[in-house]
Amino acid sequence: MADAADKTNGRTGEALPQPDPAGYFEGESMSRRRALTVAGQAVGGLAGAIIVLPAVGFALAPIFKKPDELWESVGPTSRFTADTYKPVVFTLVEGIGEAGKTTAFVRQGSPKYGEKSSDYVAISTRCAHLGCPVNFVAAAKSFVCPCHGGVYDFEGKVLGGPPVRPLDRFQTRVVKDQVQIGPRYSVTSQLEPVRYRDPGEYTGGIWNYIYPPRPDTPPAP
Amino acid sequence: MKIPDALIPPPLKKPHRPGEEAGPNGGDPLAPLKEAPADLVGWLDERTGGGSFLTGLLYRKVPKGTNWFYTLGSATLFAFTVQAVTGVFLAMFYDPSPTQAYASVTHLTNDVFLGEFVRGMHKWGASVMIILIYLHMARTFVFGAYKYPRELNWIIGVTLLILTMVMGFTGYLLPFDQRSFWATVVGVNINGTGPFVGPYLSDFLRAGAEFGPATLSRFYAIHMLLVPGLIIALIGAHLYLVVKLGTTAPPWLRPKRTKATVREERV
Numbered sequence: 001m002a003d004a005a006d007k008t009n010g011r012t013g014e015a016l017p018q019p020d021p022a023g024y025f026e027g028e029s030m031s032r033r034r035a036l037t038v039a040g041q042a043v044g045g046l047a048g049a050i051i052v053l054p055a056v057g058f059a060l061a062p063i064f065k066k067p068d069e070l071w072e073s074v075g076p077t078s079r080f081t082a083d084t085y086k087p088v089v090f091t092l093v094e095g096i097g098e099a100g101k102t103t104a105f106v107r108q109g110s111p112k113y114g115e116k117s118s119d120y121v122a123i124s125t126r127c128a129h130l131g132c133p134v135n136f137v138a139a140a141k142s143f144v145c146p147c148h149g150g151v152y153d154f155e156g157k158v159l160g161g162p163p164v165r166p167l168d169r170f171q172t173r174v175v176k177d178q179v180q181i182g183p184r185y186s187v188t189s190q191l192e193p194v195r196y197r198d199p200g201e202y203t204g205g206i207w208n209y210i211y212p213p214r215p216d217t218p219p220a221p
Numbered sequence: 222m223k224i225p226d227a228l229i230p231p232p233l234k235k236p237h238r239p240g241e242e243a244g245p246n247g248g249d250p251l252a253p254l255k256e257a258p259a260d261l262v263g264w265l266d267e268r269t270g271g272g273s274f275l276t277g278l279l280y281r282k283v284p285k286g287t288n289w290f291y292t293l294g295s296a297t298l299f300a301f302t303v304q305a306v307t308g309v310f311l312a313m314f315y316d317p318s319p320t321q322a323y324a325s326v327t328h329l330t331n332d333v334f335l336g337e338f339v340r341g342m343h344k345w346g347a348s349v350m351i352i353l354i355y356l357h358m359a360r361t362f363v364f365g366a367y368k369y370p371r372e373l374n375w376i377i378g379v380t381l382l383i384l385t386m387v388m389g390f391t392g393y394l395l396p397f398d399q400r401s402f403w404a405t406v407v408g409v410n411i412n413g414t415g416p417f418v419g420p421y422l423s424d425f426l427r428a429g430a431e432f433g434p435a436t437l438s439r440f441y442a443i444h445m446l447l448v449p450g451l452i453i454a455l456i457g458a459h460l461y462l463v464v465k466l467g468t469t470a471p472p473w474l475r476p477k478r479t480k481a482t483v484r485e486e487r488v
Contacts, residue, residue, distance in 0.1 A: 008310075027314070053229065059425070062423055062424065062425075062428040062429045062435065063424045063425060063428075063429075065429065067429075067430060071403065087269065092430045092431055093432065093434070095319075095427045095434040096319035096320065096432075096433065096434045097319060097320040099319045099320075099418060099432065100319075100432075100433070130407040130410045130411060131404070131406040131407060131409075131410045132403060132406070133403075135404075142341065147403075147407065183315055196430070197420065198409075198413040198414075198419075198420060198423055199410045199413070200410045200411065200413055200414040201413060201419070210416045210417065211416070211417075211419065211420055212417065212420065213420075214420050214421065214424055214430065215429045216424060216429055216430045
């Protein structure tokens, strides 16, 4: 009787069955206290998730947003020649005023580089090292970056300095004798188009997997 | 039989109760007022137990040889406080929209009374804070104060250093001039060069593939809400561990080998 006294509250009537394991009654897989603890934590966890998950999704959503395709006219076809670049300014991101504008250097396609003369080449000024604005130096027929000394040749291929790949390009098209500039794309060292990547990231071969393409960038042409 | 009060010599007199000079409130009508501050402190202490907490915090034992190098942590805390206070006042004038940010900073600097001074405190204070953190860290390293049982406090301290760097990085964009814009472009792209996660990290920082309408406000929120909250919480943990574990003596101080300690060691 003495060993069951704690479960009988001092009554000396018939003994209750001895719980096994301690704290559990016959046939119970879980004690009342344990069940309430689990239920309490589950409700708390659910309430926490209801608050945290939307907040995290809210902060991460821009990564998965499909970009709008913007095309903007930058001048008549007669303005651009095959032997040199002309700078054009257009809006890259809408809604933030001057900060959303960027410069590109545009020329006519040249058979010398295996391009059709009906096509137009638009080179981005965003340095492939860390994104500073490069400038086209007509006398040297090359692009030069002011920040860390990257130099690119006439086609935008790396001549020297820290850049990891040629300069990015923009898709171009001609509508009613107007040259239009569209989505940005990156190129490999052989100038094959790939999906746009941030500066500082290599392109081509295994690098396409080490720097995976992002869903918020337009597909390569 | 009660002896008349006047006959008892002063040293043998029963002490008066507080607030009573000679009889209830006798003599000094201002006595209850004079007791008021002590009563207020007592009222608070009775309900919060703050007195013993403050005693433990402020009158804790420090080792022999404690010197000016031990004040670098407090100096860093002071620098953080300056940043927090000046930051609050800058936020009253700052407008985190890409079209208005530069104009609001110009207005704050040129037109607002003492605006240039407060902005200067925030700008230079940021550098001072980083310098003080490094000096504090060097003191901890050179004195060996990171060793058992204080490793966790070292880890918290390094996290605080990183968070302070994040503050510097996000705060640099806010004036939104050419320098801060391009410096942030470069900084975000350096983040992007990390393999596998880098491209997504820079997308998260920019709120998209390009610097967009949400980028500046995102940096602003990180700069003035997210990271300061984390820093304050971690400073609390850092100080708790300092008080709990105590500070270390400088390495050039060895415990004196008195006869008693030597004998103890031999036993």
